Amino acid sequence: MKKIVLFASGSGSNVENIVQFFQGKSNVTIAAVLTNKRDAKVLDRCNNLKINCLYFNRTAFYETDCVLGILESLRPDLIVLAGFLWRIPLDMVQRYPDKIINIHPALLPDYGGKGMYGMRVHEAVKENGETETGITIHFVNENYDEGAIIYQAKTEVVSTDTAEDIAHKVHQLEYEHFPKIIEKLLSARAVH
Secondary structure, three states: OEEEEEEEOOOOHHHHHHHHHHOOOOOEEEEEEEEOOOOOHHHHHHHHHOOOEEEOOHHHHHHOOHHHHHHHHHOOOEEEEOOOOOOOOHHHHHHOOOOEEEEEOOOOOOOOOOOOOHHHHHHHHHHOOOOEEEEEEEEOOOOOOOOOEEEEEEEEOOOOOOHHHHHHHHHHHHHHHHHHHHHHHHHOOOOO
C-alpha cells in the first residue's frame, strides 16, 4: 500500500480531485492532508470526504520538528503539494529527497518563484501576451519552483482570454494530469 500526504493552503479543489481519483484503488491511500491555514476551504472538503486533515502554524513548520514528526509517523511514499504556498524547509527536503512534488500553474521556468501563484501567474501570462501556458509538475527543492521538472502540459492562450479564462484552462490541465502523474510516480517506483 502506497501512502500519499497532501499539503494545501486554499480551497482544496486539487486535493478533492486527487482523493476522488484514488478512491477505490486498493494500492494507494491518502494518509492525511496538512494545511497551514486555519480557515482553508480544504478543511471542509476533507471533512466531507472523510479524510484526515491537520492544521499547523508557522512555528510548527519552520521552528520545530512538529510537522516532520507527523510525516515520520505517517511514513508517506509521496508528499504532494496541491496549492501549498509556503517554501518547504531544507531539513524536510533533505529528509524526503525526490519524494516531494508540486504543481505550478505555468510552464516553468517562466512565471515561477516567490510570490508567483494563483491569479498572479495568470494575470502575468495575460499581461505579457503569451500564446500558451500550462502546468508544471516538479520535484521540490529548497527554492520556490526550481526542482527538477517531471511533467508539463500546455494549453493555448488567445488574445480574448481573460486571466479568469486562463485560470480555468490551467485548472482543467491540473485536474486531468496531476493524479495520473502521481499514480505513475508511485507505480514506477521512481519515488524511493
